[in-house]
Amino acid sequence: MAERFAAPIYGVIDYLLTWARKFSIWPVHFVTGCCSPEFMQVSGSRFDMERLGVLPFASVRQCDCLMVVGVISRKMGERVKYLYEQMGEPKFVVSVGACPTGRGPFYDSYATVAIDDLVPVDVYIPGCPPRPEAIIHGLMLLQEKIRRECGFRAGKE
Numbered sequence: 338m339a340e341r342f343a344a345p346i347y348g349v350i351d352y353l354l355t356w357a358r359k360f361s362i363w364p365v366h367f368v369t370g371c372c373s374p375e376f377m378q379v380s381g382s383r384f385d386m387e388r389l390g391v392l393p394f395a396s397v398r399q400c401d402c403l404m405v406v407g408v409i410s411r412k413m414g415e416r417v418k419y420l421y422e423q424m425g426e427p428k429f430v431v432s433v434g435a436c437p438t439g440r441g442p443f444y445d446s447y448a449t450v451a452i453d454d455l456v457p458v459d460v461y462i463p464g465c466p467p468r469p470e471a472i473i474h475g476l477m478l479l480q481e482k483i484r485r486e487c488g489f490r491a492g493k494e
């Protein structure tokens with residue numbers, strides 16, 4: 338009898354938790370390259386990523402999303418790993434632009450590294466630089482991934 342009532346209650350709690358997580362992504366920005374002006378646009382009033390619940394935050398320990406924007410050098414790669422390890426679970430990584438995804442125009446340099454050699458990546462946003470619409474689309478893909486993969490019922494849909 339108790340099980341009959343418990344299942345729907347777990348479903349509702351699960352829905353609410355996942356909904357809250359989906360619409361309260363707090364990204365820490367790791368911006369090293371010329372993609373940054375496009376990224377600033379996303380915070381401005383025209384594209385306004387806060388309408389999706391995405392609120393940039395200064396403290397990495399309170400953030401759940403690492404947005405890597407721009408080229409990553411080997412030396413800088415250690416810092417990326419360090420930042421990632423300081424974040425609590427669950428945490429997500431978004432690669433913004435061609436440089437972190439595949440080393441971009443610096444693909445043949447000895448000094449650059451792709452982000453997925455350092456930390457697991459959830460969403461890749463293509464472009465050099467990606468347009469603000471592409472960044473918004475990438476954030477919406479991350480929300481969809483959170484809806485599918487977080488919560489008690491993850492993978493059961």
Ligand code: SF4
Pocket residue numbers: 369370371372406407408434435436437441442464465466467
């Ligand atoms: S992807 Fe292109 S625009 Fe972005 S940091 Fe690399 S070179 Fe610059």
